[in-house]
Amino acid sequence: MIFAGQYDVKSFRVYQTEDTGIDLGGVFLEISIYENIFSQSLSVRATIVDTYDFIRLIPIIGQESVELELEMTTEPEEDPIDPIKLDLVIYNVTNIEQDGETITYVLDMTTKDFITNFEKRVCTGHKEESSSAIVNKIFKELSSDKKLSMTASDDSQSLVVPNMTPFRAINWLKNKSFSNTHSAPYYFFETANEYRFKPLLELASGSPKKEYIKAVPNTENQAKEENKLLDYTVISKFSVLDNITSGMYATKAKTVDLIGRTYDQFDYNYWDEKYSPKLAENKLQASGAYNYTPTNEYLLPENFLNPYQQDKFYLQSKANEQIFKNFKIKIDVFGDSRISSGDVIKLVFPELTPPEGNRGPEEDKHYSGNWLIVAIKHTFLKRGYNMTMELVKDGSGVSYG
Numbered sequence: 584m585i586f587a588g589q590y591d592v593k594s595f596r597v598y599q600t601e602d603t604g605i606d607l608g609g610v611f612l613e614i615s616i617y618e619n620i621f622s623q624s625l626s627v628r629a630t631i632v633d634t635y636d637f638i639r640l641i642p643i644i645g646q647e648s649v650e651l652e653l654e655m656t657t658e659p660e661e662d663p664i665d666p667i668k669l670d671l672v673i674y675n676v677t678n679i680e681q682d683g684e685t686i687t688y689v690l691d692m693t694t695k696d697f698i699t700n701f702e703k704r705v706c707t708g709h710k711e712e713s714s715s716a717i718v719n720k721i722f723k724e725l726s727s728d729k730k731l732s733m734t735a736s737d738d739s740q741s742l743v744v745p746n747m748t749p750f751r752a753i754n755w756l757k758n759k760s761f762s763n764t765h766s767a768p769y770y771f772f773e774t775a776n777e778y779r780f781k782p783l784l785e786l787a788s789g790s791p792k793k794e795y796i797k798a799v800p801n802t803e804n805q806a807k808e809e810n811k812l813l814d815y816t817v818i819s820k821f822s823v824l825d826n827i828t829s830g831m832y833a834t835k836a837k838t839v840d841l842i843g844r845t846y847d848q849f850d851y852n853y854w855d856e857k858y859s860p861k862l863a864e865n866k867l868q869a870s871g872a873y874n875y876t877p878t879n880e881y882l883l884p885e886n887f888l889n890p891y892q893q894d895k896f897y898l899q900s901k902a903n904e905q906i907f908k909n910f911k912i913k914i915d916v917f918g919d920s921r922i923s924s925g926d927v928i929k930l931v932f933p934e935l936t937p938p939e940g941n942r943g944p945e946e947d948k949h950y951s952g953n954w955l956i957v958a959i960k961h962t963f964l965k966r967g968y969n970m971t972m973e974l975v976k977d978g979s980g981v982s983y984g
């Protein structure tokens with residue numbers, strides 16, 4: 584019988600040269616893989632309990648490559664799940680402690696792509712090309728084994744990439760990217776299986792990859808082990824001060840032509856905007872309630888934005904990004920390598936009112952529903968594989984007011 588969170592270590596080997604390497608599969612205490620949509624590269628930490636003195640025999644000095652392959656265990660009649668396969672580089676060894684003949688230490692690792700990134704520079708000119716097309720050309724400079732999953736942008740750029748590393752250039756270009764369909768910023772990030780270059784609202788519009796249920800004992804509200812929500816913490820439900828200072832409620836942008844002595848002004852107002860939440864039924868707006876109207880103002884040079892960005896993208900994009908920072912929650916579940924940062928999952932929470940008889944409670948509409956994963960920590964322990972996920976959403980299932 585296969586249990587939720589069960590996995591196999593297919594490979595965990597450290598190489599200093601092109602030899603067979605040293606197998607660490609039997610001496611690790613914990614392996615953690617970190618994904619985040621705000622980070623261009625994932626990272627890995629492994630706690631090693633070393634009774635063979637590998638740290639001095641190899642020796643581990645920060646120039647070693649690591650082959651890591653972890654696979655979820657499935658029933659014989661089920662199709663196998665693609666493993667997590669990572670080519671890594673050790674960049675730090677910390678927390679070294681010795682107790683008799685046992686040495687415990689932590690290996691900090693990053694991807695080979697991230698190291699390769701520092702070895703390359705991009706200095707290219709482009710005329711009337713979309714940001715996404717330029718990004719695709721730059722990404723090929725890395726010669727990565729991973730694919731780039733991309734949504735084409737609708738902007739047109741004439742520019743020179745000024746001698747930047749590939750990742751820095753891509754991050755520079757993502758801030759210039761916009762989509763006719765999705766008035767929200769683009770993100771560039773790495774998951775365990777691929778890179779993604781996509782707008783925030785497209786990520787939030789995805790279908791749920793999985794459903795997790797907060798079970799209530801002795802009721803009908805139960806779930807399979809792999810779908811159980813083991814623990815959760817509500818990080819925030821709203822933040823008015825952050826919304827004010829970020830310009831979510833109201834913003835003005837003024838572009839100034841110093842030679843012609845003219846300026847244009849573009850306004851954004853959250854309360855008037857027909858924003859349709861992607862992950863919920865209702866936006867954060869109460870009928871008849873006080874609407875905050877303090878306005879942020881941006882003074883920009885005349886050529887900072889093209890006309891399309893000014894009236895349809897820039898202000899709305901910045902506001903939409905802040906909208907997703909209001910509802911935040913952190914959850915613990917059994918591990919599933921098919922789930923990545925940038926995916927959508929569905930959560931089912933029971934109402935806090937006691938259920939009647941054996942009937943399970945109704946769903947809590949504030950927190951039940953679809954959520955976007957912004958960060959994942961995949962944790963592999965000897966006893967099993969768990970995940971901690973940070974989630975956000977852009978509204979509520981409850982109509983306010």
